Amino acid sequence: MPLDIVVGAQYGDEGKGKITDTLAEDASAIVRFQGGNNAGHTLVVEGVTYKLHLIPSGIIRKGMWCLLGNGVVLDPRVFRKELEGLHAQNISTDYLRISWNAHLIMPYHVQLDHIEEEGRSSKDSIGTTRRGIGPCYSDKTARTGIRIQDLFDLDRFAKRVGTALDHHRPRLKEATPSVEEVVEEYRDHREMLLPYVEDISPRIWKLLSEDKLVIGEGAQGALLDLDHGMYPFVTSSNCLPATAALGCGVPPQAIRKIWAVCKAYPTRIDTVGPFPSAMPMGEGIEQVLIDRGGEFGTTTGRRRRAGWMDAVALRYAVQVAGITDLVITKIDVMGDLPLEITTQYSIDGEVTDQYPTRLDHLYKALPINEEHPSFSGDLTKARSWEELPKNARGYLERISSLAGVPLRMVGVGQSRDQIIPVGRNND
Numbered sequence: 001m002p003l004d005i006v007v008g009a010q011y012g013d014e015g016k017g018k019i020t021d022t023l024a025e026d027a028s029a030i031v032r033f034q035g036g037n038n039a040g041h042t043l044v045v046e047g048v049t050y051k052l053h054l055i056p057s058g059i060i061r062k063g064m065w066c067l068l069g070n071g072v073v074l075d076p077r078v079f080r081k082e083l084e085g086l087h088a089q090n091i092s093t094d095y096l097r098i099s100w101n102a103h104l105i106m107p108y109h110v111q112l113d114h115i116e117e118e119g120r121s122s123k124d125s126i127g128t129t130r131r132g133i134g135p136c137y138s139d140k141t142a143r144t145g146i147r148i149q150d151l152f153d154l155d156r157f158a159k160r161v162g163t164a165l166d167h168h169r170p171r172l173k174e175a176t177p178s179v180e181e182v183v184e185e186y187r188d189h190r191e192m193l194l195p196y197v198e199d200i201s202p203r204i205w206k207l208l209s210e211d212k213l214v215i216g217e218g219a220q221g222a223l224l225d226l227d228h229g230m231y232p233f234v235t236s237s238n239c240l241p242a243t244a245a246l247g248c249g250v251p252p253q254a255i256r257k258i259w260a261v262c263k264a265y266p267t268r269i270d271t272v273g274p275f276p277s278a279m280p281m282g283e284g285i286e287q288v289l290i291d292r293g294g295e296f297g298t299t300t301g302r303r304r305r306a307g308w309m310d311a312v313a314l315r316y317a318v319q320v321a322g323i324t325d326l327v328i329t330k331i332d333v334m335g336d337l338p339l340e341i342t343t344q345y346s347i348d349g350e351v352t353d354q355y356p357t358r359l360d361h362l363y364k365a366l367p368i369n370e371e372h373p374s375f376s377g378d379l380t381k382a383r384s385w386e387e388l389p390k391n392a393r394g395y396l397e398r399i400s401s402l403a404g405v406p407l408r409m410v411g412v413g414q415s416r417d418q419i420i421p422v423g424r425n426n427d
């Protein structure tokens with residue numbers, strides 16, 4: 001029963017979409033199990049760019065089941081746009097299905113996300129994507145959420161919307177929409193969504209029982225996990241692979257491999273939260289990485305911050321995520337730059353190689369870095385491990401050995417053929 005999971009090992013934006021797409025070659029289905037349109041995937045196939053936020057990246061492969069599990073939160077406005085975009089690019093959505101247990105992002109969730117984020121001081125800001133993700137998951141746990149299946153009966157839907165609006169009125173105040181307005185809008189969404197909805201789990205059970213490969217496509221990254229990330233600077237769902245079983249309704253034993261994707265230099269969105277291996281923002285190498293790497297959010301357009309490869313955080317991710325196979329992307333961006341890896345932190349003068357799960361310690365953590373010789377040349381044309389410069393290989397091997405996980409693929413660019421397989425030689 002092979003369910004292989006692809007997760008981010010850092011703070012999101014590691015290039016998971018491309019890796020999912022590569023692994024999809026042998027798969028029958030791709031399933032998203034958490035998050036919503038706070039994620040963003042860019043795929044370049046045969047010179048054509050596809051930007052996706054919600055729909056799994058397998059959609060551009062003919063006959064590939066693309067599934068959205070119950071753990072996902074779905075904004076119908078965004079879904080509609082994405083569908084239209086795909087259809088305009090002649091991509092079929094016949095194999096797309098959505099769990100009717102997935103929660104709907106409602107217009108008031110987006111309003112609440114704005115109100116909450118704007119109400120936070122700059123120090124406490126979480127820098128959310130303002131897509132309504134947090135308020136939607138809050139409603140889910142408060143049992144005031146609206147599931148797709150509530151659309152089957154519009155009277156019941158209206159009642160549930162009324163209850164949710166009563167709950168949120170004190171914060172929405174005069175911006176509270178009327179039940180009628182919401183129902184009117186969702187009547188249209190209903191027509192668009194219904195052809196795609198079903199109970200997803202039996203479809204996945206069937207594929208797994210036929211020994212077909214299913215890929216779970218994680219969104220965000222290990223350090224943004226609601227429980228094990230740097231709370232409160234995290235997303236509002238669990239994004240570690242253990243969530244995959246719950247988020248698409250399959251037994252945890254189905255999980256076989258856990259592919260972790262990490263970027264050759266980590267980035268973190270915005271200026272919020274601790275980032276121990278951060279480089280000084282806007283200066284020298286950091287700015288070069290941002291410019292060369294195009295480090296602006298696919299979803300929000302915001303500038304990211306860049307840092308040195310952080311092996312302390314990566315080892316922690318390996319532990320909490322159960323990573324079995326490592327992929328490092330964007331090594332091409334680091335040509336002719338100094339290479340450093342954070343191997344330990346100093347916290348109040350104490351040196352540790354353990355990632356601190358106390359936020360106050362994380363804020364105080366100072367990186368202790370080891371230096372590696374830089375490499376030059378255009379790596380984007382390399383198509384095999386041997387074609388990579390020796391110093392680039394040395395850097396990558398060191399990361400893999402510090403993580404304690406074999407390196408399986410290296411990314412040297414945006415397109416499909418720029419993913420280099422790495423043999424089993426460095427197991």
Ligand code: IMP
Binds near residue numbers: 013127129224234
């Ligand atoms: P939310 O997921 O919109 O609630 O945002 C919570 C935090 O997670 C913010 O710091 C976001 O910038 C971050 N975040 C959410 N999704 C992503 C992602 O796909 N990549 C990187 N950061 C993300």
